[in-house]
Amino acid sequence: MSGLDTLVLPDLPVRAVLDDVTTALRARGTAVLVAPPGTGKTTLVPLALARETEGTVVVAEPRRLAARAAAARMAALLGEPVGETVGYSIRGDRRVSDRTRVEVVTSGLLVRRLQHDPELHRTSVVLLDECHERHLDADLLLALLLDARAGLRDDLRLLATSATVASERLAALLGDAPVITAHAAVHPVDVVHRPPDRGERIEACVARTVRTALSEREGNILVFLPGVAEIARVAALLDGVDADVVSLHGRLSPQRQDAALRPGPRRRVVLATAVAESSLTVPGVRVVVDSGLARVPRVDHRRGLPGLTTVRVSRAVADQRAGRAGREAPGTVYRCWPHSEHASLPAYPEPEIRTAELSRLALELACWSTPDGSGLAWWDPPPEGALTAGRNLLRTLGAVDDAGRPTDRGLRMAALGLHPRLARALLDGAAELGARPAAEVVAVLDAGATHTDLDTELSRLRRADDTAAQRWRREVDRLTALVSRDRDGKAAQDTTVEDGEAESGHPPPDSATVVALAYPERLARRRRSTASPVYLLANGTAVETPPGSGLGDSEWLAVAEATREPGRAHGVVRLAATADEELAVRAGAALLSERDEIAWLDGDVVSRRVRRLGAITLTERPIPDPDPAAVRQAVVAGLRQEGLRLLPWPTEATRLRQRLAFLHRHVGAPWPDVSDEALVSHPDAWLAPELGRIRRRSDFADIDTAAALRRLLPWPEASRFDELAPDRLEVPSGSRVRVDYSGDEPVLAVKLQETFGWRTTPRISDGRVPVVLHLLSPAGRPAAVTSDLESFWRTGYAAVRAELRGRYPKHPWPSDPLTAEPTKGTNRRR
Numbered sequence: 001m002s003g004l005d006t007l008v009l010p011d012l013p014v015r016a017v018l019d020d021v022t023t024a025l026r027a028r029g030t031a032v033l034v035a036p037p038g039t040g041k042t043t044l045v046p047l048a049l050a051r052e053t054e055g056t057v058v059v060a061e062p063r064r065l066a067a068r069a070a071a072a073r074m075a076a077l078l079g080e081p082v083g084e085t086v087g088y089s090i091r092g093d094r095r096v097s098d099r100t101r102v103e104v105v106t107s108g109l110l111v112r113r114l115q116h117d118p119e120l121h122r123t124s125v126v127l128l129d130e131c132h133e134r135h136l137d138a139d140l141l142l143a144l145l146l147d148a149r150a151g152l153r154d155d156l157r158l159l160a161t162s163a164t165v166a167s168e169r170l171a172a173l174l175g176d177a178p179v180i181t182a183h184a185a186v187h188p189v190d191v192v193h194r195p196p197d198r199g200e201r202i203e204a205c206v207a208r209t210v211r212t213a214l215s216e217r218e219g220n221i222l223v224f225l226p227g228v229a230e231i232a233r234v235a236a237l238l239d240g241v242d243a244d245v246v247s248l249h250g251r252l253s254p255q256r257q258d259a260a261l262r263p264g265p266r267r268r269v270v271l272a273t274a275v276a277e278s279s280l281t282v283p284g285v286r287v288v289v290d291s292g293l294a295r296v297p298r299v300d301h302r303r304g305l306p307g308l309t310t311v312r313v314s315r316a317v318a319d320q321r322a323g324r325a326g327r328e329a330p331g332t333v334y335r336c337w338p339h340s341e342h343a344s345l346p347a348y349p350e351p352e353i354r355t356a357e358l359s360r361l362a363l364e365l366a367c368w369s370t371p372d373g374s375g376l377a378w379w380d381p382p383p384e385g386a387l388t389a390g391r392n393l394l395r396t397l398g399a400v401d402d403a404g405r406p407t408d409r410g411l412r413m414a415a416l417g418l419h420p421r422l423a424r425a426l427l428d429g430a431a432e433l434g435a436r437p438a439a440e441v442v443a444v445l446d447a448g449a450t451h452t453d454l455d456t457e458l459s460r461l462r463r464a465d466d467t468a469a470q471r472w473r474r475e476v477d478r479l480t481a482l483v484s485r486d487r488d489g490k491a492a493q494d495t496t497v498e499d500g501e502a503e504s505g506h507p508p509p510d511s512a513t514v515v516a517l518a519y520p521e522r523l524a525r526r527r528r529s530t531a532s533p534v535y536l537l538a539n540g541t542a543v544e545t546p547p548g549s550g551l552g553d554s555e556w557l558a559v560a561e562a563t564r565e566p567g568r569a570h571g572v573v574r575l576a577a578t579a580d581e582e583l584a585v586r587a588g589a590a591l592l593s594e595r596d597e598i599a600w601l602d603g604d605v606v607s608r609r610v611r612r613l614g615a616i617t618l619t620e621r622p623i624p625d626p627d628p629a630a631v632r633q634a635v636v637a638g639l640r641q642e643g644l645r646l647l648p649w650p651t652e653a654t655r656l657r658q659r660l661a662f663l664h665r666h667v668g669a670p671w672p673d674v675s676d677e678a679l680v681s682h683p684d685a686w687l688a689p690e691l692g693r694i695r696r697r698s699d700f701a702d703i704d705t706a707a708a709l710r711r712l713l714p715w716p717e718a719s720r721f722d723e724l725a726p727d728r729l730e731v732p733s734g735s736r737v738r739v740d741y742s743g744d745e746p747v748l749a750v751k752l753q754e755t756f757g758w759r760t761t762p763r764i765s766d767g768r769v770p771v772v773l774h775l776l777s778p779a780g781r782p783a784a785v786t787s788d789l790e791s792f793w794r795t796g797y798a799a800v801r802a803e804l805r806g807r808y809p810k811h812p813w814p815s816d817p818l819t820a821e822p823t824k825g826t827n828r829r830r
Helices: 013-028 045-052 065-077 107-116 134-152 166-171 202-216 228-235 254-260 314-326 341-345 359-368 382-395 407-414 420-433 435-447 454-463 467-483 509-520 581-587 628-642 651-667 676-681 685-689 697-702 705-710 717-724 788-804
Strands: 030-034 054-063 085-089 093-095 101-106 123-126 157-162 177-179 191-194 220-224 244-248 268-272 283-288 293-300 304-314 331-335 525-526 534-537 542-544 555-565 571-579 592-601 604-613 616-623 728-730 736-740 745-751 772-776 783-786
Touching: 013 045, 013 177, 045 054, 045 065, 045 157, 054 065, 054 107, 054 359, 054 509, 065 085, 065 101, 065 157, 065 254, 065 592, 101 254, 101 604, 107 134, 107 359, 107 407, 134 157, 134 359, 166 783, 191 314, 202 220, 202 228, 202 283, 202 331, 220 314, 228 244, 228 268, 244 254, 254 571, 254 604, 314 331, 314 420, 359 382, 359 407, 359 420, 382 685, 382 783, 407 420, 420 467, 420 509, 420 534, 435 454, 435 467, 435 509, 454 467, 454 509, 454 571, 509 555, 509 571, 525 571, 525 581, 525 616, 534 555, 534 604, 581 616, 592 628, 616 745, 628 685, 685 705, 772 788, 783 788
Parallel strands: 030 157, 030 177, 054 101, 054 123, 085 101, 123 157, 191 331, 220 268, 220 283, 244 268, 283 331, 542 571, 745 772
Antiparallel strands: 085 093, 293 304, 525 534, 525 555, 534 542, 555 571, 592 604, 604 616, 728 736, 736 745, 772 783
């Protein structure tokens, strides 16, 4: 009789619905279990399912820490070591046996297993835990399992669990699966908001709040922080408190993770990342201090800098974190943000598939024979733009062909379980440098580093014996084993490096080579100024090295990681290795180009032959006899870029343009549009002969713009140009006065005495448009403005006469202007 048969399950809330779960799976094959944290869904349900089936129950967890903890908890309930009835498999660590009935795995590992064994032989039930967290691997796994169940294993049972009640979409994906809810007795949790003081950093606010909680409340304190760096800073600020301060995050050794999850001899403050939000039980917690922040994958597509971004948590996550304080007894949550801001938090976390870089997902889809993901049932389908970018990267790496099918190389890359960039660096780096040297660099690129200089980091890890160094060495051993034999079973070259020196006196392996294989578009060259810490990446992004990085003297870098904070002009290098141009040209061969460039640059036509590595200029030299057509194209580009100010505009050309604009505005076709936009958009229509003669900016000064504009005159209508838009109009005094076409309406500015006897307003353009008369005083200042001369003589002239006759007594001011003689001068000269 096995331990499963005799096991008495603990009295946790989920026990009340275990029969409902097993009945639903037998009847429908799928089900959704909604149960809040602490109800036992992660540990009791798999054991109950294992008793109901002869095959293996596989539990998929989003995190390695949660997978190990769940397996350990279930094995403890059975009184067995892990690896007997209950085992686990995570990257780099596997504890199972022939007797294992419940296996806990990470979602990503189960995706790889499914690729190799789509029917999941010997597996009866798959439990997808914590689906509400919406991790990328979990969403992909759900889609592939549904596809496998529909086409290969209709007897495969799927149970999805969630800590939130937003289960309708999940149930629909599972074929209108029944939803079973486990209700837990909820202990009350007091909510206290303690936002940062003005100018206070979040770490200082959290540390201050922890000290307050230690003095005001009882029990252990669970603190949620966005990342490892924040945990380290808060731990330093809590030095000296009357409690044990321990950390809990994915980078810790398994021993330290386990220690954080066991009761301690003293009161504890557990500083944790999001790993403690669900699946894990931290014992004795009565208080939660929530920073309100989380670190999530984001990609700056414009700058090509993927990475992690700190964001505000959603209300659902905040509630879930708060619930940790009330699992065992009434508790308190201190929220480090204002109460007024809580309602503005997003309702749920953004699914990772919407924001993450998708090249790894694209490779898995290619291996599943659905490169674009069509035909799969998605919770949220991958965004088309991000998926296309991922597929393009795979083609660049040689992982897929033009049709999106995985190449042999792509299949080998996928089998490594790494990001495609790192898989490419490991395979090609092993071939060039040896398996272990390549694995050493890839292990750092995958896990992150404490130093900016990669070679400094490698030297530290080779010498050190701390937890990080031990974990790095284990990962190096694992990666080395993965590539130490090629497909034919032949041992690959391997080189062991100790203390930065290679065997037989050879120089140490070039870590920059491995970085460049992973990130060729991040090869970087220092900008022209030798004192500048700013580098230009091959992808066109500018980055700078931080002070004290040890990288500032190098002309070339192979950048592994760079970030850009809001408001900064440049990205910041976080991890890089010193490189040189020879390496850059070799590793970035796909980015090399050499072309003749004839372009408008800095206000002139530049003709040069340029060799580039992406956006980085390697060499350039002038072209003595550039192609005239290309020069003409560059001139047109310059005109469109800088506008008509490049051309001279004497009075004749300006007035001609104004008269043409008047006719286009009031008559329309065929009179041409001569606006800035129209002239710049169609320069060949009026500048064709001149464009062929221009070689530099100064050549524009010789263009006769008036003659050029006359090419736009439409014939035969142009024969009436002076009639329709006359340059001058004759007034009653005999003067020929120039018409001003600079405004929306034509204006004739004439002295009032010269218009005596002029009964009606003059009209132009075949009588369509009245001329606006600016009637001037003897001093040439406007005395009246009218487009209705007859009305002016009748109602306006008397007031003008009364105002001006005393000021200008030598000029005529007749009482009847319609019968008076028009004059240009004074009374004596009349």
